[in-house]
Amino acid sequence: MRxxxxxxxxxxxxxxxxxxxxxxxxxxxxxxSISSICAEARISPGHLYHYFTSKEAxxxxxxxxxxxxxxxxxAKRAEGADVLSTLFGEMKVTRSGHPALLLEAxxxxxxxxxxxxxxxxxxxxxxxxxxxxxxxGQAAGTIDPTLDRHVTASLLISIIDGSKxxxxxxxxxxxxxxxxxxxxxxxxxxxxxxxxQKV
Amino acid sequence: MRxxxxxxxxxxxxxxxxxxxxxxxxxxxxxxSISSICAEARISPGHLYHYFTSKEAxxxxxxxxxxxxxxxxxAKRAEGADVLSTLFGEMKVTRSGHPALLLEAxxxxxxxxxxxxxxxxxxxxxxxxxxxxxxxGQAAGTIDPTLDRHVTASLLISIIDGSKxxxxxxxxxxxxxxxxxxxxxxxxxxxxxxxxQKV
Amino acid sequence: MRxxxxxxxxxxxxxxxxxxxxxxxxxxxxxxSISSICAEARISPGHLYHYFTSKEAxxxxxxxxxxxxxxxxxAKRAEGADVLSTLFGEMKVTRSGHPALLLEAxxxxxxxxxxxxxxxxxxxxxxxxxxxxxxxGQAAGTIDPTLDRHVTASLLISIIDGSKxxxxxxxxxxxxxxxxxxxxxxxxxxxxxxxxQKV
Amino acid sequence: MRxxxxxxxxxxxxxxxxxxxxxxxxxxxxxxSISSICAEARISPGHLYHYFTSKEAxxxxxxxxxxxxxxxxxAKRAEGADVLSTLFGEMKVTRSGHPALLLEAxxxxxxxxxxxxxxxxxxxxxxxxxxxxxxxGQAAGTIDPTLDRHVTASLLISIIDGSKxxxxxxxxxxxxxxxxxxxxxxxxxxxxxxxxQKV
DNA sequence: GATGAATGAGATTTCATTCAT
DNA sequence: TATGAATGAAATCTCATTCAT
Numbered sequence: 001m002r003x004x005x006x007x008x009x010x011x012x013x014x015x016x017x018x019x020x021x022x023x024x025x026x027x028x029x030x031x032x033s034i035s036s037i038c039a040e041a042r043i044s045p046g047h048l049y050h051y052f053t054s055k056e057a058x059x060x061x062x063x064x065x066x067x068x069x070x071x072x073x074x075a076k077r078a079e080g081a082d083v084l085s086t087l088f089g090e091m092k093v094t095r096s097g098h099p100a101l102l103l104e105a106x107x108x109x110x111x112x113x114x115x116x117x118x119x120x121x122x123x124x125x126x127x128x129x130x131x132x133x134x135x136x137g138q139a140a141g142t143i144d145p146t147l148d149r150h151v152t153a154s155l156l157i158s159i160i161d162g163s164k165x166x167x168x169x170x171x172x173x174x175x176x177x178x179x180x181x182x183x184x185x186x187x188x189x190x191x192x193x194x195x196x197q198k199v
Numbered sequence: 200m201r202x203x204x205x206x207x208x209x210x211x212x213x214x215x216x217x218x219x220x221x222x223x224x225x226x227x228x229x230x231x232s233i234s235s236i237c238a239e240a241r242i243s244p245g246h247l248y249h250y251f252t253s254k255e256a257x258x259x260x261x262x263x264x265x266x267x268x269x270x271x272x273x274a275k276r277a278e279g280a281d282v283l284s285t286l287f288g289e290m291k292v293t294r295s296g297h298p299a300l301l302l303e304a305x306x307x308x309x310x311x312x313x314x315x316x317x318x319x320x321x322x323x324x325x326x327x328x329x330x331x332x333x334x335x336g337q338a339a340g341t342i343d344p345t346l347d348r349h350v351t352a353s354l355l356i357s358i359i360d361g362s363k364x365x366x367x368x369x370x371x372x373x374x375x376x377x378x379x380x381x382x383x384x385x386x387x388x389x390x391x392x393x394x395x396q397k398v
Numbered sequence: 399m400r401x402x403x404x405x406x407x408x409x410x411x412x413x414x415x416x417x418x419x420x421x422x423x424x425x426x427x428x429x430x431s432i433s434s435i436c437a438e439a440r441i442s443p444g445h446l447y448h449y450f451t452s453k454e455a456x457x458x459x460x461x462x463x464x465x466x467x468x469x470x471x472x473a474k475r476a477e478g479a480d481v482l483s484t485l486f487g488e489m490k491v492t493r494s495g496h497p498a499l500l501l502e503a504x505x506x507x508x509x510x511x512x513x514x515x516x517x518x519x520x521x522x523x524x525x526x527x528x529x530x531x532x533x534x535g536q537a538a539g540t541i542d543p544t545l546d547r548h549v550t551a552s553l554l555i556s557i558i559d560g561s562k563x564x565x566x567x568x569x570x571x572x573x574x575x576x577x578x579x580x581x582x583x584x585x586x587x588x589x590x591x592x593x594x595q596k597v
Numbered sequence: 598m599r600x601x602x603x604x605x606x607x608x609x610x611x612x613x614x615x616x617x618x619x620x621x622x623x624x625x626x627x628x629x630s631i632s633s634i635c636a637e638a639r640i641s642p643g644h645l646y647h648y649f650t651s652k653e654a655x656x657x658x659x660x661x662x663x664x665x666x667x668x669x670x671x672a673k674r675a676e677g678a679d680v681l682s683t684l685f686g687e688m689k690v691t692r693s694g695h696p697a698l699l700l701e702a703x704x705x706x707x708x709x710x711x712x713x714x715x716x717x718x719x720x721x722x723x724x725x726x727x728x729x730x731x732x733x734g735q736a737a738g739t740i741d742p743t744l745d746r747h748v749t750a751s752l753l754i755s756i757i758d759g760s761k762x763x764x765x766x767x768x769x770x771x772x773x774x775x776x777x778x779x780x781x782x783x784x785x786x787x788x789x790x791x792x793x794q795k796v
Numbered sequence: 797g798a799t800g801a802a803t804g805a806g807a808t809t810t811c812a813t814t815c816a817t
Numbered sequence: 818t819a820t821g822a823a824t825g826a827a828a829t830c831t832c833a834t835t836c837a838t
Contacts (some may be wrong), residue, residue, distance in 0.1 A: 012797095028310055030229035034833055044799045045834080055833065103306040109367050110299040111227055116367065123368040151380045154365060154372055161368075162361020166306050166353060168315065169322040169360075172351055181350045189384040204821095211822090233808060245810075254808065358826045403800095410801090426708055428627035432829060436599055442803045447830065456715050485762045498707040505700040521766040549778045550772055552763060559766075560759020564751060566713065567720040567758075568654065568705050571751055587782040631812055642813080643822045652812065 013051050016041045017062050029059055031132045040060070042101060051086055063105050064127060066098075067122035069142045083133040083156075087186055091179055099164035106161070127153045137190070156186075172174060212250050214238045216261050218302070228258055228303045259313060262304050265297075266321035273325055282332040282355075286385055290361060290378055298363035305360070323383060326352045336389070343391045351389075358385075411449050414439045415460050419499070428456055456514060460592045461503050465520035472524055473527075480540060481531040481554075482566060485584055488578055497562035525551045542590045554584075563590070594595070611650050618698070625703045626656055628636055631655050636694035657711060660702050664719035672722055673788045679739060680730040680753075687757060688776055703758070724750045734787070741789045749787075754785075 006107045019041035023032035034055055038045050052058045109116040131155035137143030159182070166178055212247030218240035223232035233254055237244050251257045277285045308315040329352035358381070363375055417439035421430035434452055437444050450456045475487045507514040529553035535541030557580070564576055616638035620629035624765055635642050649655045675683045706713040727750035736741030756779070763775055 013352060016358070026231065026310075028306070030227065031310070033831080035831090046800065046836080047798050051832070052799070062230065099307065100309040103309065106364055106367060107299065107302040107306045110302065111225070111230070119368060120370070129241040148376070148380065151373070151376050152376060154369055155380050155384065156364045156369060158361040159358060160361070161364040162359070165305055165360040166357045168305055169318060169356060170326070170353055171315075171319070174350075177347070177350050178353060181347070181354050183352065185384070185388040188387045207822095232806080234806085245825065246823050249822070255799085381800070406801095426627065426704065428625065429708070431827080433827085438769060444831075445802050446805065448801070453829065465721040498704065501700060501704040501707065504762055504765055505625070505697065505704045508697040508700065509623075509628070515821085518768070525767070546774070546778070549771070549774050551781065552767055552775060553778050555766060556759040556763045557756060558759070559762040560755040560757070563703055564635050565757040566703055566756045567754060568724070569717070569752055572748070575745070576751060579658070579745065581750050582677060583752065583782070586785045630810075632810090643815080643821065644819050646813070647818075 009051070013061075015171075016027075016043070016048065016051055017058070017065055020058050020062050021066070021098075024062065024104070025098050025100050056114075059108075060118065063101070063115065064118055066101055067105075067118060071122055071125045075129060076135055078129050082140075083130065083137050083190065084142075084183075084186060086130075086133060087156060087160075088183055091163060093184060099167075102161070102164060109148055116139060123157065126157060134190075141192065143190050146193075147190070152190075190191070212260075215242070215247065215250055216257070216264060219257050219261050220265075220297075223258070223261065223303065224297050225298050228307055242396055255313075258307075259317065262300070262314065262324055265318055266298055266317060268305075270321055270324045274328060277328050280332075281339075282329065282336050282389065283341075283382075283385060285329075285332060286355060286359075290381060291360060300367075301360070301363060321355065325356060329355055333389075340391065342389050345392075346389070355385075356380075407449075411459075413444060414449055414459075415456070415463060418456050418460050419464075419521060422457070422460065422502065423496050423498050427506055447466060454512075457506075458516065461499070461513065462516055464499055465503075465516060469520055469523045475525060476527050476531055480538075481528065481530075481535050481588065482540075482581075482584060484528075484531060486557075486581055489561060489580055497565075500559070516551070521555065524555060528554055532588075539590065541588050542589075545588070551586075557584075600770065606648070610623070612663055613640070613648055614655070616671060617655050617659050618663070618695075621656070621659065622697050626681075626705060645712075653711075656705075657715065660698070660712065661715055663698055664715060666700075668719055668722045672726060673724050675730055678730075679737075680727065680734050680740075680787065681783060683727075683730060683778075684753060684757075686781055688760060688779060696764075699758070720754065721742050723754060727753055731787075738789065740787050743790075744787070 004035055016037070016079045020032070020037045023037050023040050026032070027036065034045055034048065037050055039056070052061065073123070074086070074090060078086045081089075105115060105119060109119045127150070131149040134147070134149040134152055138147075138149070163182060166173055167175065215236070219231070219236045222236050222239050225231070226235065232249065233244060236257070237247055239245070251260065273289060276288045280288070304314060304318060308394070309317045326349075332350045333342055333346070333348040333351055337344045337346075337348070362381060365372055366374065418430070419437045421435050421438050423501060424430070425434065432443055432446065435456070436446055439446070446456075450459065472484070472488060476484045479487070503517060506516070507517045525548070529547045532541055532545070532547040532550055536543045536545075536547070561580060564571055565573065617629070619633045620634050620637050623629070624633065630644055631645065634655070635645055638645070658677065671683070671687060674686045678686075700765070702712060702716060706716045723745070728746040729738055731744070731746040731749055735742045735744075735746070760779060763770055764772065
């Protein structure tokens with residue numbers, strides 16, 4: 001009797017996730033309520049439960065989508081580019097892309113094993129992309145060959161994470177200047193020893 | 200004839216804050232409930248309100264205490280030391296000191312102006328300490344004199360923040376190795392141009 | 399496909415208000431609790447908040463309804479009648495109609511501006527009705543033309559208010575006798591000077 | 598061991614009652630809390646319970662004191678005066694003397710038998726004073742001898758009660774004018790039939 | 797698919813009262 | 818006498834979730 005249209009279903013799911021995201025950004029993962037999400041998505045609470053089994057599921061799906069999107073963006077940026085320009089590209093995003101959500105996810109990962117797993121799974125993808133880029137750079141002689149690719153990749157990710165707090169800790173900071181400084185640091189770190197010149 | 204004993208009062212306050220902190224680490228800033236805090240502190244809910252006017256006040260006092268403590272620790276470490284060894288010292292703390300709380304505070308600062316203010320105020324202290332250390336290093340010739348002290352200080356703080364996520368994103372990461380890599384990066388970044396040798 | 403049914407909604411609202419009124423009469427405006435109202439209305443506390451945003455809103459709506467009802471009853475009684483018979487009619491209600499609620503409202507109006515406003519707004523309606531009746535009586539020669547209609551109307555309302563305390567101050571008082579005395583007083587007060595005969 | 602000084606005790610009790618009264622006027626009988634009373638009286642909650650066994654006892658004692666005071670004032674005013682001037686005197690008090698408390702007491706008397714009893718006991722005193730004054734007036738020929746003294750006394754009390762609502766129902770009312778109108782009404786009501794002239 | 801009524805547990809906070817000192 | 822620590826019940830209100838239609 002139910003003629004279920006999987007396409008429309010998926011569409012609606014995404015609509016709800018979008019609405020949920022706006023609520024989560026505004027009110028926090030715990031602070032946002034199912035009913036606020038329903039209001040934002042203009043559906044009834046009963047209906048929402050046709051698409052998601054619980055609030056936790058919404059949070060999970062939403063974070064998952066965000067992480068996936070970020071990974072995809074990163075992968076696209078990495079295509080045919082070198083490590084440095086990929087990283088530089090990523091850093092311009094710093095103030096957009098709702099760092100709030102990433103911080104929420106990181107805080108939540110401390111307590112929620114599913115959240116931690118989602119975070120770690122996604123991290124793996126970005127990690128191996130970076131490690132590959134580093135390897136290519138080392139082969140091409142543009143990256144210091146003495147650096148361990150895996151540790152360095154992890155480090156680079158953590159630096160991107162850290163860059164999300166710059167604005168929170170000092171809203172008056174000149175973002176462009178800070179970005180440039182970050183780039184300088186990365187260049188100095190990753191360049192082979194022969195590259196004596198400082199940027 | 201008995202007058203209120205401010206020492207005991209302060210003691211009890213700290214006891215409650217300690218209990219609260221354990222709850223906040225375990226359940227999150229929003230996830231921890233007043234009654235769980237009361238249970239942890241072994242007092243009645245009514246009594247808690249002799250010491251704090253609201254849950255928000257508890258969160259605020261607790262974060263403030265943590266930030267102050269961190270700043271004090273940092274200041275002590277900086278006494279008579281140079282930038283690099285101060286930073287290296289700070290990084291060993293990485294896995295202790297409840298990074299969970301810092302991440303919670305950062306996430307919360309996105310929405311709560313008082314939290315943002317507390318974070319920014321504390322940041323200023325650490326920032327100027329770092330800037331001073333950088334200046335001294337530049338005067339002594341151990342730090343690249345072309346670096347802007349203020350931007351660099353901000354950047355260093357954000358790198359410390361980012362280091363808090365290393366373990367969350369990859370629990371299998373070798374922390375010692377990662378710490379060494381971080382140190383390498385800092386040395387390469389901060390060293391004057393003449394110091395050609397890589398560590 | 400089911401849309402919200404405003405009729406049923408309104409019905410339920412009124413049911414809750416009726417239950418609330420019973421509680422308020424029994425326990426007082428402050429003494430009645432949300433949970434007692436829920437018990438009386440046989441709904442859950444959560445559900446009550448689908449219909450009212452706060453306890454204050456319930457109190458307000460309930461008093462408003464009462465005042466409106468009283469005003470409507472008064473207006474109906476005044477239709478085609480003269481002042482005296484209207485007032486006499488109103489006085490027979492004395493012991494019914496829950497004078498308790500009016501006294502609560504009056505006491506509350508001392509502190510609650512919204513309550514004061516509701517009371518004053520409703521008073522205006524009754525006041526102008528009375529003033530009109532007085533004017534007609536003066537034109538017809540049955541009411542002393544030297545009386546100021548507005549002050550007199552206010553006075554008459556306060557006398558009705560005062561009549562609500564008769565039973566409270568002396569439960570053994572013969573209500574019929576008291577009502578007759580009240581009527582006598584009103585006749586003597588309002589009658590034109592030429593009407594020398596006392597009732 | 599306890600050398601209890603009954604005079605000081607009584608003094609303190611009265612101080613507390615005065616403080617309590619201010620709180621009750623400000624916040625209502627239910628709205629005022631023990632701790633607000635303690636703050637107002639500048640004593641500790643533990644200490645308060647040396648003087649009163651419960652909040653109810655404070656309310657009771659306070660209302661009792663008020664009623665007694667009102668009765669005493671009334672009695673003093675009645676000394677050697679006639680009904681009308683006594684009533685006129687009483688009416689000038691209208692806006693002072695915290696009508697709030699009387700209205701609270703009346704509302705409370707609907708539910709609290711002790712409060713009802715206190716009210717009725719006090720009423721009896723005023724009632725018989727008024728009845729006496731009326732009797733004297735009738736003997737002297739200044740009061741209509743056909744009026745029942747007891748019913749009339751009750752009626753007069755209720756009119757004084759009602760006058761307490763004048764200002765609440767219409768804050769813009771000219772109090773002097775209203776008082777004059779009230780006096781007119783009383784004169785017309787109480788004067789013997791022969792006194793044809795209207796005031 | 798879609799609504800909104802309905803639930804009941806639980807959150808924060810207040811308050812009268814008692815207790816130890 | 819006097820303090821303020823301490824209690825625990827209860828009050829208001831929120832929220833994730835389920836159900837009937």
